[in-house]
Amino acid sequence: MQEQGGNGAAHWASAACRDFDAQLSDYLEGGDRSAVAMHAAECAFCGTILSDLLLVRSASTELEEDEPPARVWANVRATLVAEGLIRSPRERRRWVEWLLSPIPAAAVTAFVLLSVFTTRNLLHRYHQLAAQKVVRLAVDVDPGLQQSVSEMEAAFRAHSAHLNPTIKRAYEEDLESLNGEIKECHDTLARQPDDNLSREYLVSAYTEKARVLESALELGDGDGR
Amino acid sequence: MASIPSRASKAASDAELIARAQRGDEEAFAALFEVHKRRVYSLCLRMTGDTAEAEDLAQEAFLQLFRKIGTFRGESAFSTWLHRLVVNVVLMHLRKKGLQQVSLDEPDGSQDEPVKREYGDDDKRLLHSIDRITLSRAIEGLPPGYRAVLVLHDVEGYEHNEIAQILDCSVGNSKSQLHKARLKLRELLRSQRLPASMSGS
Amino acid sequence: MVMAARNEFRLTKYLYVPFALLIPAGFLMAAGQERAEKTFRALPNCHIHISNPTGGTIVVRGWDKSEVHAVCVTNSAKVEVDSDPTPDNAEAERLEFVTHVLDQEATPEERTTNYELDVPKEASLIISSPTGSVSVEHVTGDDSIESVNGAISVTDGAGFIQVRSLNGDITLLRPAGHVEATSIMGNLTITGSESQRINAQTGSGKITFDGDFLPIGDYTLKTYAGDINVICPSSDSFALDAHSLRGKLDNQFKLNPKPRLHSRSLHGASALGRINRGEASVTISSYNGAIHVRPRQ
Numbered sequence: 023m024q025e026q027g028g029n030g031a032a033h034w035a036s037a038a039c040r041d042f043d044a045q046l047s048d049y050l051e052g053g054d055r056s057a058v059a060m061h062a063a064e065c066a067f068c069g070t071i072l073s074d075l076l077l078v079r080s081a082s083t084e085l086e087e088d089e090p091p092a093r094v095w096a097n098v099r100a101t102l103v104a105e106g107l108i109r110s111p112r113e114r115r116r117w118v119e120w121l122l123s124p125i126p127a128a129a130v131t132a133f134v135l136l137s138v139f140t141t142r143n144l145l146h147r148y149h150q151l152a153a154q155k156v157v158r159l160a161v162d163v164d165p166g167l168q169q170s171v172s173e174m175e176a177a178f179r180a181h182s183a184h185l186n187p188t189i190k191r192a193y194e195e196d197l198e199s200l201n202g203e204i205k206e207c208h209d210t211l212a213r214q215p216d217d218n219l220s221r222e223y224l225v226s227a228y229t230e231k232a233r234v235l236e237s238a239l240e241l242g243d244g245d246g247r
Numbered sequence: 248m249a250s251i252p253s254r255a256s257k258a259a260s261d262a263e264l265i266a267r268a269q270r271g272d273e274e275a276f277a278a279l280f281e282v283h284k285r286r287v288y289s290l291c292l293r294m295t296g297d298t299a300e301a302e303d304l305a306q307e308a309f310l311q312l313f314r315k316i317g318t319f320r321g322e323s324a325f326s327t328w329l330h331r332l333v334v335n336v337v338l339m340h341l342r343k344k345g346l347q348q349v350s351l352d353e354p355d356g357s358q359d360e361p362v363k364r365e366y367g368d369d370d371k372r373l374l375h376s377i378d379r380i381t382l383s384r385a386i387e388g389l390p391p392g393y394r395a396v397l398v399l400h401d402v403e404g405y406e407h408n409e410i411a412q413i414l415d416c417s418v419g420n421s422k423s424q425l426h427k428a429r430l431k432l433r434e435l436l437r438s439q440r441l442p443a444s445m446s447g448s
Numbered sequence: 449m450v451m452a453a454r455n456e457f458r459l460t461k462y463l464y465v466p467f468a469l470l471i472p473a474g475f476l477m478a479a480g481q482e483r484a485e486k487t488f489r490a491l492p493n494c495h496i497h498i499s500n501p502t503g504g505t506i507v508v509r510g511w512d513k514s515e516v517h518a519v520c521v522t523n524s525a526k527v528e529v530d531s532d533p534t535p536d537n538a539e540a541e542r543l544e545f546v547t548h549v550l551d552q553e554a555t556p557e558e559r560t561t562n563y564e565l566d567v568p569k570e571a572s573l574i575i576s577s578p579t580g581s582v583s584v585e586h587v588t589g590d591d592s593i594e595s596v597n598g599a600i601s602v603t604d605g606a607g608f609i610q611v612r613s614l615n616g617d618i619t620l621l622r623p624a625g626h627v628e629a630t631s632i633m634g635n636l637t638i639t640g641s642e643s644q645r646i647n648a649q650t651g652s653g654k655i656t657f658d659g660d661f662l663p664i665g666d667y668t669l670k671t672y673a674g675d676i677n678v679i680c681p682s683s684d685s686f687a688l689d690a691h692s693l694r695g696k697l698d699n700q701f702k703l704n705p706k707p708r709l710h711s712r713s714l715h716g717a718s719a720l721g722r723i724n725r726g727e728a729s730v731t732i733s734s735y736n737g738a739i740h741v742r743p744r745q
Contacts, residue, residue, distance in 0.1 A: 046426070047422060047423065047425075047426035050426070050429070051407075051422065052704050052722065071433075074433045074436075074437075075429050075430070075433060078401075078429050078432050078433050078436065079401055079429065081382050082382065082397065082401035082402050082432075083401055083402070083404075085293075085379060085382060085383070085402050086379055087285040087286055087288075087289040088285065088288055088289045088292055089284075089285060089288070090284050090285070090287075090301075090302060090305055091302060093302070094284070094288065094302055094305055094306050094309075095277070095284070097306050098280065098306055098309045098310055098313070099273075099277070101310055102276060102310070102313055105314075107271060107276075107313055107314065108271055108273045108276060186503075186556060186578075186579065187556075188556070188579055188597060189578055189579060189596050189597065192596050192597045192614060192615045193614070195615065195633065196614050196615065196633065196651075199632055199633060199651055199652055200632065200651065203651065203672050203735075206735075207735075214715065217693075217715055219691065219693050219715065219716065219733075219735070220693070220735075223735050227672075230632065230651070234614065234632065237594075237596075241501070241578060241596070262610065262628050262647075324626075324644075324645050324666040326666075327664070327666065406725065406726070406727055408663075408725075408727070409664065
């Protein structure tokens with residue numbers, strides 16, 4: 023039975039409507055209740071209820087996140103400092119230790135010192151940029167990150183001769199592979215600027231390239247010869 | 248192949264950041280905060296419906312997280328761990344406030360409402376989209392027990408077995424409360440009659 | 449050869465010399481090879497660091513004893529191994545093994561050093577071996593293993609397993625911990641997984657996953673060009689989010705809609721939905737590679 027009425031009148035639920043009510047929750051949870059959909063198609067009231075609930079569910083699912091005010095971090099940071107959980111800024115102990123150790127040859131010293139300082143700055147910049155990139159989802163690659171990677175690559179080329187030839191070749195193959203990924207993603211984005219997946223892979227390739235270069239520069243400084 | 252914008256890369260980034268934060272690295276704390284702040288704050292906001300409370304709770308959740316970060320050994324996903332922690336902080340707060348409705352095993356009888364079946368202007372279907380402000384306001388208007396289960400399931404994507412664990416209730420109870428919460432939310436949305444978000448069929 | 453002044457390996461070496469004189473050297477090892485062996489008392493959950501930048505294999509096995517038994521074989525006297533237990537007068541909390549080159553003129557072959565360690569099974573490991581392979585078995589503490597060219601295999605790992613080999617293959621057999629496995633060109637193979645969290649990524653290598661997706665687990669498998677093959681029991685309960693931009697996507701599971709899943713791109717092929725109750729989260733993506741997801745027969 024399905025009653026129709028004017029504005030403000032109650033809708034008398036038929037047996038089918040009551041079954042619909044009873045099964046609606048399961049249906050919305052993904053249960054196999056084909057009777058629910060069939061009844062919703064026949065009954066205007068129940069159809070409206072189902073349509074509304076599906077909309078409510080999907081709207082809730084897609085609800086965007088809110089940005090907290092900046093004072094939240096300021097308060098958290100102040101407490102962490104007060105409690106001693108945040109220590110002095112990160113230092114690359116390895117570099118310091120290396121600099122304090124005896125250096126076998128003056129020429130190598132001068133060269134590596136230059137590399138070390140260059141590398142430190144580049145790595146520091148990379149880490150800063152990477153930390154920023156973490157929260158900037160699916161956006162274009164930061165020009166600063168690209169430039170930093172490019173400078174790290176130049177530093178790698180400059181002292182890769184000191185690496186074990188096998189390792190040097192491996193790094194070069196990795197960089198070639200990542201450069202291929204970067205080129206392909208750029209080309210795709212030029213044709214399909216809306217392709218977020220290509221953008222995601224592009225940022226990914228740059229980030230990975232920075233990591234590979236970081237690893238190569240660290241290895242070149244101490245090991246792998 | 249770490250990808251920063253993807254969830255995969257976020258996992259990788261989390262692992263690195265956690266290791267650095269465990270050594271007291273400020274940059275790592277800041278980066279972890281940046282990565283997770285929106286989700287944490289939004290969860291607090293949706294669960295409480297109050298921005299001031301949400302700020303305090305987000306702050307408290309992050310402090311608890313950072314104090315405990317040394318104990319994180321990676322047995323569970325970091326985001327899962329954090330999320331559980333936030334939910335616990337919020338629930339503890341709500342319970343302290345005396346909002347017993349949060350306990351779903353003691354449902355408030357007044358919340359049991361049948362599906363509304365009345366004709367009239369109110370029976371027009373909701374439009375195909377609901378703007379976020381309207382929806383957020385309507386969620387804020389839900390009773391705390393309903394709001395908790397709806398936020399956890401529909402907004403945050405928890406499954407009923409997880410909600411049952413978090414809220415210390417049965418799976419069946421979680422399901423039935425969710426259904427009632429959706430019906431109540433529908434009713435609230437219809438009663439707001441905002442032209443930007445609804446129209447007649 | 450081998451073992452630094454900071455430990456007693458040198459003593460072992462001298463004990464070994466007269467023994468070696470009695471046996472043709474080549475009978476045991478190649479000419480020029482030197483071997484040192486030492487047992488350290490160690491805490492059950494000790495931390496062990498191995499740095500072997502000069503190449504060679506590293507094999508680490510977990511055992512029930514609170515001891516670390518180390519055997520190091522160098523290909524020449526031009527390299528040595530330092531071992532450094534901390535503290536050095538009690539059960540070690542931390543043990544460090546580092547290969548050093550004594551003669552910079554040594555060839556790569558002469559620098560090669562192989563390690564074989566038995567360690568407490570709850571020990572944690574940090575291993576760096578740019579060119580040599582690393583094999584770890586039955587160690588349930590955390591593992592952090594890095595290589596450039598070497599293959600890495602971890603069997604029955606149960607802690608936080610962090611492995612990275614840029615060009616080498618990575619094989620994880622029955623992992624039960626949290627896995628982070630990354631490579632650029634190597635293949636990643638995960639078999640008999642009981643892990644609740646896996647993040648496996650490679651560029652041009654393939655990924656093979658054969659195991660269980662545990663409820664409330666979180667799994668991410670990602671390649672750029674390599675194929676991804678996933679096999680799991682048909683009873684597993686997970687939400688699948690699979691996407692390949694240019695490759696083929698073959699999903700043999702029946703999918704139910706999952707409200708929170710949305711395709712990450714309008715391009716390419718994707719499979720989104722719940723399998724059974726959709727409890728675990730499984731994200732699979734490739735740019736150019738094919739993706740196959742199928743139930744175990």
